[in-house]
Amino acid sequence: MKATIVTIGDEILIGQIIDTNSSYIAKALDKIGIATYEMLSVSDEKEHILETLEKLQNKVELVIITGGLGPTKDDITKKTFCDYFEDKLIEDQEVLKHVKYLIEGFYKRPISQINKEQALVPSKATVLFNKMGTAPGMWMQKENTVFISLPGVPYEMKYLIDEVIVPKLINEFNRSSIVHKTVMTYGRGESLIAEQIEDWENNLPNYIKLAYLPSPGKVRLRLTARGNNEEGLKNEIENRIKELYKIIGEIIVGTEDDQPIENVIAELITSKKKTLSIAESCTGGKIAQSLTAISGASSYFKGSIISYATETKINILGVPRELIETYSVVSKQVVESMALQSQKIFASDYAIATTGNAGPNKGDSEAEIGTVFIALATPEGVYSEEFNFGQPREKVIGRAVNKAFELLYKEILKK
Template sequence: MNAEIITIGDEILIGQIVDTNSQWIGQQLNKIGVSVYQITSIQDDKEHILNALKEAQERVGIVIITGGLGPTKDDITKKTMAEFFNDGKVIEYPEVVVHIQKMFKKYNIPYKKVQQYQAQLPSKATLLMNNLGTAPGMWFYENNTVFVSLPGVPYEMKGLITHQVLPRIQKKFKLPFIIHKTIMTYGQGESTIAERIEDFENNLPPDIKLAYLPSFGRVRLRLSAKGENKEELETALNAKVNEVYQLIPEIITGLDDDSSLEKKVGELLKKSNQTIATAESLTGGKIAATLVSVAGSSAYYKGSFVTYSAETKIKLLDVSAETIKKHTVVSGEVALEMARGVKEKLQTNYAIAVTGNAGPTADHNDKSVGLVYIAFVSDDKEIVQEFNFGQPREKVINRTVSKALEILQKEIH
């Protein structure tokens, strides 16, 4: 079964908000065996909506629409849906009126007659009660296609999808199983990995697909299978995962997003009951933010110094002014003194520090844009590595973060 997601709202098209609804809906549909065929974003315009619905009906069996529901004049989805289904009759649901009144009373908001419009649905619609908001969802079925219209407010949409839409879809359709296994890698680019596992990829059976999902310093390898027998799919995918592990073992951190580098670093530190601190210049605290994104990181992460200027490096981390004068702030020598300084200040087992030129200009030194130094210090070891991550600025910063985490995973013991 294929589905299409249609998001309605000028605010999405002009970039005022990011469409996270479609991403989340796609994930939930995939879990129950529904493949998303297309995602479309359109204006709050009647003709545009009508065309999108007509085209979607020709492509898929499930159409999910978010946005454009409410009491105001610019919320035209309900009227347009009624026109699409040639439905001139309206039904008012007293339970929705009571629900809206209770919500307004709870938050001390005066109830206005205009709100009652939200309780009025086209007669061909099945009411989807929105317990978290005032605009109910609508379920239509015509010409072998399900149409679901939901409010665009994320938490309201999620409640309706979870408790009403997904159970109805599962009851109405016989759905296959869709299973993914995602292998997390680091340290090598997509093309290098593809070359190393080329024979494996060429010999995959037709019911198993491989996708490369690259980001800064990391590549996720997603193996996917779709079929009627869940156990057989699991067995087949696990066998292929094991093959990949044998081909590129040294760059794999684990399966799925739970095996991120930051989580692996945290697990190593917890296991050895050790601590770490960070000192950052060009990354502006992003290494710290990544490490503390892991639940329970307070057990091993002690803090960070973001020393963006030469003055703060000297004042907060005891970096020598002479070292800066001789080598500039973008140097291995300064990175090493930063790492030593933060380790001493926060009394940790490990420390890592970064300094470099993220761009777009080289500031007040002669070092090229993209040049980065990363220093690692432990109780018995000190290392400094030089990298050139090129441009643009965002790439340099993100690759610095990834490389710092790679070094930590390698060196912590």
Template structure:
């Protein structure tokens, strides 16, 4: 099966908001064997939408559209669906009852005509129940292509994808298996890793594909398999992982199953029943924000102190002025003291501390712009590393954040490998 994902909205085209819906839909479809042929962003224009539909008709099996289902005049998706399918809007009584209950029962306000109009759907569509919002999803088939319309609000879109679309596609279509295995490596760049595994890569079976996914400080190696026999695919991938491990065992620190590093870390910390805290200076609380973004983070993430100003380092973290005067705020000694202090204050097993000069000008330290010290306090020791991430400022902060998480992950893996 092949699918195209379309996001509708002028706010996406002008950069006012970032499209995160397409990525979520693509991952969800990939897991059930649906290949994504392309992702498209188009404006809230009826003719543009119609032209796009015509180009995709019978070229792909699924066209999934997000956006344009709101109650205002600039949301044109439902009317455009009617034009394309030569249909008309009718009131769906189940949707109307749901909208009424949501507005009057939950929000405790009178329902308006604009709310009522949310229950209007094309008569030929299969309605996809949106339990978390007022805009229903719509499923309409024309010849060899199914057109699916979803609200653009991310949590509503995610609900409909997980509860309605994926189960329906699984029930109604035969699909191949698509399996991925991602190996996490740290410490060597993409070109060096590629040189080391070149012979192994050249001998991969034809149904296995390798992708390099580099990012600051790490390279992920994703092996993908596509076919009709799941057991054969999984066995082939595992055999190749064993061969790969024999070649680059020194830089492999684990495996990632389509999850971000903060999610993987959370699972590891929960499994080991360990906790983490942070003391951040140059990263300004970004590490804490990532850790806290994961559902269930309260099981392992206890808190953070953003000690951006020197006074916070002394008054809140208790770092001595003598230490700062001797080594400056951007130093291994201060980073180590910050990590130990927050670990003690928060009573956690691990603690991360960052201090550095992100630029564009030098601050209270003479350290070169781009210099960052990262300290990781573990149950038994403190590990401190110095980096120079260069410029611009955003790059320094981004690399410092992910290097901090990578240091933590590498340390935790010592207990599981």
């Protein structure tokens, strides 16, 4: 079963807002075995919407549309649906009752005519009751395609997808199974990994597809299997991943189905009753941000100093001025001092430090742009590594963050 997701709104086409609805809907459909065939964004123009509906009819079994259901004149989805399905708008009493409750009972103001018009729906539509807002969803079918229209407000859309639409789709359609498993690797590039696992990849059965998902410092390998036996698909993927561990196991840190590397680190360091602190320069707090986004980080994470400027490294972190003057702010000696000072200030077992030239200018150092030093202070001592992560700036910072996690993960595993 295939689906197309359509977002309606000029605000998306001009980049005023980011479309997060489509990715949420696609994930929800994927979990119940419905493959998203394409995602489209169209303008708030009646003819454009009608052309899109006509093009998609019988091309896919399911079309989910978000946006254009508000009370203002630029929200034209309901009227356009009526034109496409040769229908008319009628007042739905249950929806009207709910709208009156929200406006008069919750917002404490008189209901207006424009509010009442939210209860107008196509007479042929199955109304999808939206208890989170005033705009109901609509379910309509033409020949072999079901068209579903949802409000564009994300929390309203999510409620309808999770509580109304997914259960209805499960009940009304026979679907095949789609199984995903993503292997997380750190510290090796996409092309090198592809060379190492070429034979393994070539021997995958035709119902299992491999996708490479590279980002700075890490590569995700996603296996996708489609078929009618979900349990059999899961077992086959697990067996293929076991084979993969034998080839590149040294760079695999787990599967995304489990958790990303920062979650793995959090569990490891907590289980060993150890603590961590950070001194960041070129990464600007992104390492600390990733760790503190995880619930329970306070049990092991002692704190961080973003010593971005040279004077901050000296006056706040306590790096000796003469060390910087002798070796430069981007150096092995300085980054190791940063890690040791962080470890001392926060009384932590481990400490990570970063310093480098992310670009586009060299700043306080003559080191080449892209150069990054990462240090790790441990209960036994301190060590550092030098890297050149190239350009642009965003890539340098992203790779530095991921490399820092990789070094810490491997260090904790030794104990």
